[in-house]
Structures are given as structure tokens and as C-alpha cells.
Amino acid sequence: MKSGNLSRRKFIASTSAGAAGAMLSNAIPAFGSLNGGAASELAINGGTPVRTDGWMDWPIWDPSDEESMLTLLRSGNWYRGDGHKCEEFESKYAQLIGARHVVATASGTTALIAALHTLGVDAGDEVIVSPYTFIATYNVVFNQKALPVFADTNQETFTIDPGKIEERITDRTRAILPVHIFGLPADMNRILAIAKKHNLSVVEDACQAWLAEYDGKMCGTLGDLGCFSFQNSKHIPSGEGGAIAGDNDEVMDRCFAYHNCGRPHGATMAGLRNYHIRGSNKRMTEIQAEILLSQMGRARADADKRLENALYLDSKLKDIPGIIPYKLADGATRSAYHFYPFRYKSEYFDGIPREQFMAALDAEGIPSYSGYGKQYFDGLIEDAIGSRGYKRLFSAGRLNRYREEIRNLPENDQLTREGVMLFQNMLLAEQKDMDDIINAIHKIYENRSQLT
Numbered sequence: 344m345k346s347g348n349l350s351r352r353k354f355i356a357s358t359s360a361g362a363a364g365a366m367l368s369n370a371i372p373a374f375g376s377l378n379g380g381a382a383s384e385l386a387i388n389g390g391t392p393v394r395t396d397g398w399m400d401w402p403i404w405d406p407s408d409e410e411s412m413l414t415l416l417r418s419g420n421w422y423r424g425d426g427h428k429c430e431e432f433e434s435k436y437a438q439l440i441g442a443r444h445v446v447a448t449a450s451g452t453t454a455l456i457a458a459l460h461t462l463g464v465d466a467g468d469e470v471i472v473s474p475y476t477f478i479a480t481y482n483v484v485f486n487q488k489a490l491p492v493f494a495d496t497n498q499e500t501f502t503i504d505p506g507k508i509e510e511r512i513t514d515r516t517r518a519i520l521p522v523h524i525f526g527l528p529a530d531m532n533r534i535l536a537i538a539k540k541h542n543l544s545v546v547e548d549a550c551q552a553w554l555a556e557y558d559g560k561m562c563g564t565l566g567d568l569g570c571f572s573f574q575n576s577k578h579i580p581s582g583e584g585g586a587i588a589g590d591n592d593e594v595m596d597r598c599f600a601y602h603n604c605g606r607p608h609g610a611t612m613a614g615l616r617n618y619h620i621r622g623s624n625k626r627m628t629e630i631q632a633e634i635l636l637s638q639m640g641r642a643r644a645d646a647d648k649r650l651e652n653a654l655y656l657d658s659k660l661k662d663i664p665g666i667i668p669y670k671l672a673d674g675a676t677r678s679a680y681h682f683y684p685f686r687y688k689s690e691y692f693d694g695i696p697r698e699q700f701m702a703a704l705d706a707e708g709i710p711s712y713s714g715y716g717k718q719y720f721d722g723l724i725e726d727a728i729g730s731r732g733y734k735r736l737f738s739a740g741r742l743n744r745y746r747e748e749i750r751n752l753p754e755n756d757q758l759t760r761e762g763v764m765l766f767q768n769m770l771l772a773e774q775k776d777m778d779d780i781i782n783a784i785h786k787i788y789e790n791r792s793q794l795t
């Protein structure tokens with residue numbers, strides 16, 4: 344083992360949670376003294392990488408699933424009307440997350456569309472949305488011909504800042520759509536209180552938050568409805584897939600009906616004529632459900648492993664100047680870690696841009712992702728609000744104010760420049776593999792002068 348490596352291992356053993364606070368204060372500490380100022384050539388410049396082993400592939404499946412998949416294939420019962428896999432999945436997922444009802448859908452996007460539609464989000468309405476999210480959260484609001492109104496992000500928690508919500512509420516606002524991004528629970532107590540005060544619905548975008556917890560309850564079960572994704576990269580994957588969770592019988596019957604072409608469903612719609620409400624086809628297939636029934640089996644153990652490794656990373660990374668791990672929002676009890684997020688402060692790294700830091704990290708054998716950009720400037724907002732329909736639905740004055748609002752998201756803008764995420768499958772490895780991550784970041788910090 345190279346001496347540089349040895350000293351980085353020593354760094355891991357020698358740093359303590361107690362030393363952390365001081366390290367992240369205003370002054371840039373002489374951190375190198377902890378390991379004797381280890382000098383080592385960065386891999387991006389031709390040095391030996393900290394890690395040469397790869398990371399585990401995703402998704403993971405159990406070969407014992409092959410027989411049941413083959414049986415399903417040969418049965419030809421791939422549609423939920425001809426089988427019971429979707430129903431079985433709905434009941435087991437409801438049990439897993441502690442919801443009274445679950446409706447399985449084709450995807451997370453279709454789950455969100457069905458949820459917003461069922462709660463009455465209609466053309467010309469406004470929905471308060473977290474700007475720091477996958478683009479689907481914006482798209483589902485546009486799908487309803489409503490306006491996604493962004494409340495700024497709390498950059499420490501990566502989630503919507505409840506203190507910024509009320510200033511964005513208008514007489515058109517119908518719902519709040521908080522996102523538990525990366526599995527980090529949004530500050531639901533404050534969001535639910537605001538919703539109650541203004542008589543708004545709350546749809547949780549829990550598409551990255553399986554088994555995340557807020558106040559001891561599962562994310563996706565706190566608002567009026569919660570939506571999940573089971574797309575291939577997700578912790579419970581089935582290629583594509585989604586679910587809506589909720590406790591209200593009537594609302595959930597209507598979600599089911601909407602996702603099944605408007606056909607009445609359940610006791611609360613008994614006796615209604617066949618196509619009594621508007622609907623769509625957003626059904627999950629039996630094939631998706633079969634995969635999910637198997638994938639759900641490993642979800643709890645995987646979640647515990649990710650948590651264990653994430654807490655270990657927290658305890659070590661916070662001691663490296665300029666690396667600020669996520670903070671849980673008030674009341675949040677457990678993240679799902681769809682990514683392990685931290686903020687990179689380039690001023691502690693002699694001004695080296697985030698992208699260069701990430702390239703150096705990648706060369707050390709640690710891949711990362713820069714997260715979401717300023718998507719409200721990508722063109723989709725103008726594409727929507729410049730359209731004939733939106734000009735009919737909203738006054739020119741409102742649309743101009745809206746354009747101003749998206750220029751006033753300072754914390755979100757900063758987060759889009761500073762976020763760095765580690766992939767969820769990396770958190771399924773062992774503690775020694777987490778040490779590679781810590782050592783690689785520390786090596787870059789110590790040898791940052793090689794990048795300028």
C-alpha cells in the first residue's frame with residue numbers, strides 16, 4: 344500500500360464527530376496536519392487511484408425469480424384484469440409503508456398525474472412545487488394545465504423551504520407538492536400546517552423515498568396522497584412502475600377509477616354508471632407487479648445498509664473542509680438515500696470548480712452526479728406559459744409575475760451549483776468501501792494545488 348493511502352486511512356481513524364463543528368466554521372483550517380499533510384499524486388494527473396474496484400451493478404435480481412416469471416409469461420395473463428399480481432403488490436406495499444390503500448400505476452409520473460387530478464387540480468390552478476427535483480414533478484403540474492409555482496429550497500436539507508411557501512400562495516393555489524428528494528424527507532409538519540391554514544391539498548412526491556421516515560411515519564403517508572416510482576434506477580425497481588398511497592376510501596377509489604379509464608371502483612362508487620368520471624389508462628402490468636413482489640423482499644435490508652453507510656459517511660465527511668453533508672429537515676427521522684448528497688464549497692478547494700472536483704473524484708474510482716440544474720430556465724416553462732392554452736388560462740400580469748418568481752430562487756440556484764451526489768448502490772457496499780470515498784475526497788482536498 345502506498346504511503347499516501349496509509350495516511351488517508353489514518354485520517355479516517357483519527358477524525359471524530361466532535362471535531363467537526365470547528366472545521367466547518369468560517370476560517371479554512373490547516374487540515375493537512377491531521378495526516379501529516381499527505382502529498383500524493385492525484386489519479387487525474389496519473390497517480391494511483393484510491394479505488395480500482397468497481398461498484399455493484401443495479402438492479403439486482405434473485406435467480407429464484409426466473410421460474411415465477413416464466414410461469415407468468417406462459418400464462419399470458421399480463422394485464423391486471425386477468426391476474427392478481429397487481430392486487431397482491433398493492434396490499435403488500437400498503438402493509439410495508441403503513442398506508443390503508445395503494446393503487447399501483449404504470450410509473451411515478453402517472454401516479455402523480457392521477458393524484459393531482461383526483462384531488463381536483465384543474466386547468467388554471469396553481470400548485471406550489473419544490474424546484475429541486477426531477478423534471479417529472481414540473482411536468483405533472485403542466486399536464487393538468489396548472490402552473491407549478493416554485494418555493495425556494497432550503498439548501499441545507501435539499502428540500503422545499505416551508506418559510507418560502509406562503510408568499511407564493513394566490514387565490515388560484517390548490518395544492519402543495521413537496522418532494523422528498525434523494526429520499527430526504529421534506530419538513531412535513533410545517534407544510535401540512537400551511538396547507539391546513541390555506542385549505543390546500545398535499546401530494547407528496549415520494550418517488551425517491553421508499554421507507555424514508557418523518558416523525559416515525561413513512562414518507563408518502565403523511566399528506567392527502569403520496570406517490571412512488573419503481574423505475575429501474577429506484578430502490579424497488581421494475582423497469583417502470585409507480586404507486587399512489589392514501590388513507591381516504593373515497594379519494595383512493597377515485598384514484599383507482601381514474602387510472603382505469605374512469606370505471607367505478609370500490610364501495611364508495613358502488614352503483615355508479617360505467618364511465619361516471621373522466622379517466623385514463625395508467626395501469627401497472629402483471630409483469631411489473633411480479634418483479635416488484637420479489638424486489639420488495641430486499642427493500643428493508645437494503646435500506647438499513649444504506650442508512651448505516653450514510654451515517655458513517657456523515658461522521659467522516661463533515662470533517663473535510665468545504666464538504667457539507669445534507670442535513671435532515673426538522674422532524675425527519677430517516678432518509679432513504681436514493682443519493683447521498685453533499686455540498687461542495689469550492690472556496691475551500693482553492694476555487695476549483697465542482698466539475699473539476701468531480702472529475703478528479705471519478706479518476707480516484709468514485710463516481711458522482713451533480714444533481715439538478717436550474718431547470719426552470721431550460722425552456723419548458725416558456726414553452727408552457729407561452730402556449731395558447733396558458734395565455735387563455737392566466738392573465739399576462741400573472742405570467743409576468745411568474746417569470747419574476749423563477750428569478751428569485753437564490754438558495755435553489757446556489758444548490759444547483761454546489762450539489763454533489765453519490766449513487767445509492769455505492770451505499771450497499773461495506774464500510775471499507777465508504778473509506779475509499781472518504782479517502783478519495785480527502786486526497787483531493789490535500790492535493791488540491793495539483794488541480795489549479
Ligand SMILES: Cc1ncc(COP(=O)(O)O)c(C=O)c1O
Nearest residue numbers: 450451452477479550572573574
Ligand atoms: C422526484 C421524482 N418525481 C417523479 C418521478 C417520476 O417517476 P417515473 O420515472 O417512474 O415516472 C421521478 C423519477 O425519477 C422522481 O425522481
